[in-house]
Amino acid sequence: MQAFRARRVWASLAGTKAAPDFPRVANDGAALRDNRQTPTLTWIGHATLLVQLDGLNVLTDPHFSERASPVGFAGPRRLNAPGLAFEALPPIDVVVISHDHYDHLDRRSVERLAAAHKPLFLVPLGLKAWFASLGIERVQELDWWDRHRVGAVTFTLTPVQHWCARTPFDTNRRLWGGWALAGRERRLFFGGDTGYYDGFREVGARLGPFDLALLSISAYEPPAIMRMTHTTPEEALRVFTDTGARTFVAMHWGTFDLSDEPLDEPPRRLRTAARAMRLPDERVWVLAHGETRGF
Numbered sequence: 053m054q055a056f057r058a059r060r061v062w063a064s065l066a067g068t069k070a071a072p073d074f075p076r077v078a079n080d081g082a083a084l085r086d087n088r089q090t091p092t093l094t095w096i097g098h099a100t101l102l103v104q105l106d107g108l109n110v111l112t113d114p115h116f117s118e119r120a121s122p123v124g125f126a127g128p129r130r131l132n133a134p135g136l137a138f139e140a141l142p143p144i145d146v147v148v149i150s151h152d153h154y155d156h157l158d159r160r161s162v163e164r165l166a167a168a169h170k171p172l173f174l175v176p177l178g179l180k181a182w183f184a185s186l187g188i189e190r191v192q193e194l195d196w197w198d199r200h201r202v203g204a205v206t207f208t209l210t211p212v213q214h215w216c217a218r219t220p221f222d223t224n225r226r227l228w229g230g231w232a233l234a235g236r237e238r239r240l241f242f243g244g245d246t247g248y249y250d251g252f253r254e255v256g257a258r259l260g261p262f263d264l265a266l267l268s269i270s271a272y273e274p275p276a277i278m279r280m281t282h283t284t285p286e287e288a289l290r291v292f293t294d295t296g297a298r299t300f301v302a303m304h305w306g307t308f309d310l311s312d313e314p315l316d317e318p319p320r321r322l323r324t325a326a327r328a329m330r331l332p333d334e335r336v337w338v339l340a341h342g343e344t345r346g347f
Contacts (some may be wrong), residue, residue, distance in 0.1 A: 176229050210232055289325055320340065
């Protein structure tokens with residue numbers, strides 16, 4: 053563990069991995085700002101996605117800052133600019149937070165959203181106080197399996213296998229989870245961060261069938277440290293299969309250097325594993341930063 057932490061600190065300061073030239077799609081947000089009815093998904097980067105569903109604009113784990121860190125001078129540096137600039141966002145109605153780690157809960161991004169858009173923040177138990185400390189009051193806490201309806205969309209916090217901490221002194225004092233979104237005709241599952249476990253069958257049985265499953269495919273090396281709380285691409289496909297989703301959407305890769313695997317390895321492993329399962333490519337989405345697709 054100490055050696056891994058030392059490598060991560062050195063990588064954040066020295067930038068020891070060269071960032072591959074990942075695909076990007078120019079997206080000025082104009083079509084997204086005009087759209088209020090067609091279901092769309094846009095990958096902004098890491099675990100930040102814009103979901104447009106039944107007239108709502110929803111952001112997952114918004115992160116627009118340069119580093120995933122409590123400080124500006126160290127910590128994982130962004131390798132790719134957000135695929136959709138903050139200023140290009142459509143009016144955001146709801147923000148869902150999966151857990152409190154710095155690559156998923158970014159203070160500066162939350163403050164900017166609260167000031168510019170005044171969305172409702174849906175968060176796991178224990179996080180409301182953190183938002184209150186920033187003066188943000190439009191916050192709804194949920195326990196696992198709790199539901200909250202906004203317009204025509206029902207949001208459900210689901211169990212996943214992970215953990216929480218903002219400091220060395222608050223480990224697991226707050227909850228974590230995934231999110232299921234159910235609209236009039238479309239449903240999706242956002243996995244946040246998770247290791248593989250057998251609970252995803254229950255998620256699919258209770259809240260599916262899902263049109264999309266948005267799942268992490270990176271941060272899995274070294275497995276002795278990562279395997280309980282993150283999925284390999286192959287394990288993410290098991291989550292996908294367990295939930296019974298129609299389409300896999302890869303996320304949580306190619307934005308921050310968080311672990312030891314090569315930065316471009318996760319999507320290659322995902323494609324290889326999906327083809328071995330005889331999944332057609334159209335059922336496995338590896339979006340470019342900034343890419344929008346309808347569903």
